[in-house]
Amino acid sequence: MMSIVTVLGAVAATLSIFDRIAAVKPGADTSKLSARMLAAVATIDTVSRRTIGRGAIITSGVDGTHRDGSKHYTGNAVDLRTNDLAVSTINVYARELDEALNGRGHRFDVLIASNHIHIEYDPKNYRMGVGRE
Numbered sequence: 001m002m003s004i005v006t007v008l009g010a011v012a013a014t015l016s017i018f019d020r021i022a023a024v025k026p027g028a029d030t031s032k033l034s035a036r037m038l039a040a041v042a043t044i045d046t047v048s049r050r051t052i053g054r055g056a057i058i059t060s061g062v063d064g065t066h067r068d069g070s071k072h073y074t075g076n077a078v079d080l081r082t083n084d085l086a087v088s089t090i091n092v093y094a095r096e097l098d099e100a101l102n103g104r105g106h107r108f109d110v111l112i113a114s115n116h117i118h119i120e121y122d123p124k125n126y127r128m129g130v131g132r133e
């Protein structure tokens, strides 16, 4: 039989895992994100807490209207809320995200859009900074 300490440890571990999951705006669909993007979301959330003092808020996953061929449609892109952040903070946030996601090789684009940061898995064509997704 498991001791109460073991049970409490398991509960605490479970709670901390859920505590680390990024928030998702109502209506944003993250259910079909690719495995690579899901793994990236954990990193993105960690960077968010460290850099902007809150978890990442995903405002778009596979939902929404994007350009033809957008990585959103294949579950390889997410948009992050930035409309509550100062421009200088957004720039730091994007740099930190880029460093954390691409520290071992350029695989993710980090693009600063007018009201969000767009992140996509795109190992062939690395882009970083202000730009169109």
Ligand SMILES: [Zn+2]
Residues within 6 Å of the ligand: 060, 072, 077, 078, 079, 117, 118, 119, 133
């Ligand atoms: Zn996007």
